[in-house]
Amino acid sequence: xxxxxxxxxxxxxxxxxxxxxxxxxxxxxxxxxxxxxxxxxxxxxxxxxxxxxxxxxxxxxxxxxxxxxxxxxxxxxxxxxxxxxxxxxxxxxxxxxxxxxxxxxxxxxxxxxxxxxxxxxxxxxxxxxxxxxxxxxxxxxxxxxxxxxxxxxxxxxxxxxxxxxxxxxxxxxxxxxxxxxxxxxxxxxxxxxxxxxxxxxxxxxxxxxxxxxxxxxxxxxxxxxxxxxxxxxxxxxxxxxxxxxxxxxxxxxxxxxxxxxxxxxxxxxxxxxxxxxxxxxxxxxxxxxxxxxxxxxx
Ligand code: HEC
Ligand code: HEC
Numbered sequence: 001x002x003x004x005x006x007x008x009x010x011x012x013x014x015x016x017x018x019x020x021x022x023x024x025x026x027x028x029x030x031x032x033x034x035x036x037x038x039x040x041x042x043x044x045x046x047x048x049x050x051x052x053x054x055x056x057x058x059x060x061x062x063x064x065x066x067x068x069x070x071x072x073x074x075x076x077x078x079x080x081x082x083x084x085x086x087x088x089x090x091x092x093x094x095x096x097x098x099x100x101x102x103x104x105x106x107x108x109x110x111x112x113x114x115x116x117x118x119x120x121x122x123x124x125x126x127x128x129x130x131x132x133x134x135x136x137x138x139x140x141x142x143x144x145x146x147x148x149x150x151x152x153x154x155x156x157x158x159x160x161x162x163x164x165x166x167x168x169x170x171x172x173x174x175x176x177x178x179x180x181x182x183x184x185x186x187x188x189x190x191x192x193x194x195x196x197x198x199x200x201x202x203x204x205x206x207x208x209x210x211x212x213x214x215x216x217x218x219x220x221x222x223x224x225x226x227x228x229x230x231x232x233x234x235x236x237x238x239x240x241x242x243x244x245x246x247x248x249x250x251x252x253x254x255x256x257x258x259x260x261x262x263x264x265x266x267x268x269x270x271x272x273x274x275x276x277x278x279x280x281x282x283x284x285x286x287x288x289x290x291x292x293x294x295x296x297x298x
Contacts, residue, residue, distance in 0.1 A: 023108065027112025028112050030108055031112055034109065041124040042124065046127050053086070053121065055116070058071055058072055065114055069111050073106050076099060076109070077103055078098065079095055079098055084096070129148065133222060138254070141222070186227070188297075190223060198216075200219075201216035211263075213271065217259035220278075248289070249285065255277050256278060
């Protein structure tokens with residue numbers, strides 16, 4: 001008798017697991033049919049945030065699976081700016097258009113989004129960095145880059161458990177190109193390049209060649225970083241002063257972005273003003289750190 005009861009319970013569980021799997025497969029195929037055109041993490045330029053991030057934000061914003069499904073469904077049935085919680089995605093891509101899917105199907109998709117293990121969106125982040133760079137949006141660029149390095153850098157494996165889900169192609173991180181630049185030169189090489197870019201900018205201003213000025217400023221704003229080894233050496237010696245050293249660098253970056261915008265707007269007085277402020281910022285760092293850092297890197 002006992003055995004029969006146990007067997008019956010076991011069968012019940014198997015049946016449940018089977019039903020769950022079937023629902024998951026249905027949710028996945030509905031997702032691919034209705035949402036994947038935009039929510040494909042490999043699109044370049046990006047059309048929508050990858051589900052990896054959507055899932056993370058919605059899990060953080062809800063208490064349990066039911067609440068998650070409810071919140072995704074409420075949004076996807078009638079997307080509006082106040083309902084959207086991914087404010088940065090709305091800023092960059094606009095509010096999601098209504099996908100026009102029946103509520104019962106949206107619920108199945110929402111459950112699938114909750115349960116799936118999505119691949120890390122490394123391809124998406126690279127495309128988004130490219131987009132931010134072309135828009136000259138340094139703040140956004142740095143934010144994505146930080147996440148990219150954390151999630152997709154050499155030390156983290158970008159393996160995903162949903163190898164067969166097909167929603168994201170999973171590439172081993174070692175085949176990804178370095179985040180934004182070579183990042184393997186010495187600081188001296190980086191500075192020599194910066195000196196060259198600075199001369200280009202100066203010359204472009206004298207020739208009133210706004211287009212070249214814009215490009216030169218852009219190159220300065222996104223200049224290469226020295227190799228990790230060089231950065232670690234500087235950090236080890238400067239220690240607490242490292243944050244001031246970084247701030248000096250950030251100041252130059254921020255001014256370069258403003259120069260790029262002034263050149264785009266063909267605003268010569270502003271362009272000259274920002275350029276001289278940037279030169280002061282370059283020299284301020286040289287005065288405080290140049291000879292010390294040369295010693296550190298010897
Ligand atoms: C035409 C392109 C497109 C399609 C199709 C699409 N989305 Fe989106 N989706 C977006 C964009 C763009 C955003 C980012 C802007 C935003 O959050 O509103 C987004 C954001 C989202 C968000 C996060 C909203 C937030 O900010 O809180 C959810 C959830 C979502 N989509 C679910 C879905 C589901 C489910 C489907 C399929 C039924 C779907 N999307 C189909 C473009 C699309
Ligand atoms: C965060 C600090 C910092 C900032 C900001 C900075 N530099 Fe430098 N720079 C250095 C250091 C340190 C060196 C010495 C590197 C070495 O020789 O190893 C240097 C060296 C140089 C050199 C000499 C390279 C050589 O061949 O010896 C040039 C040219 C230069 N910087 C240009 C610039 C320009 C142009 C800017 C602004 C757009 C700038 N730097 C901003 C720290 C900085």
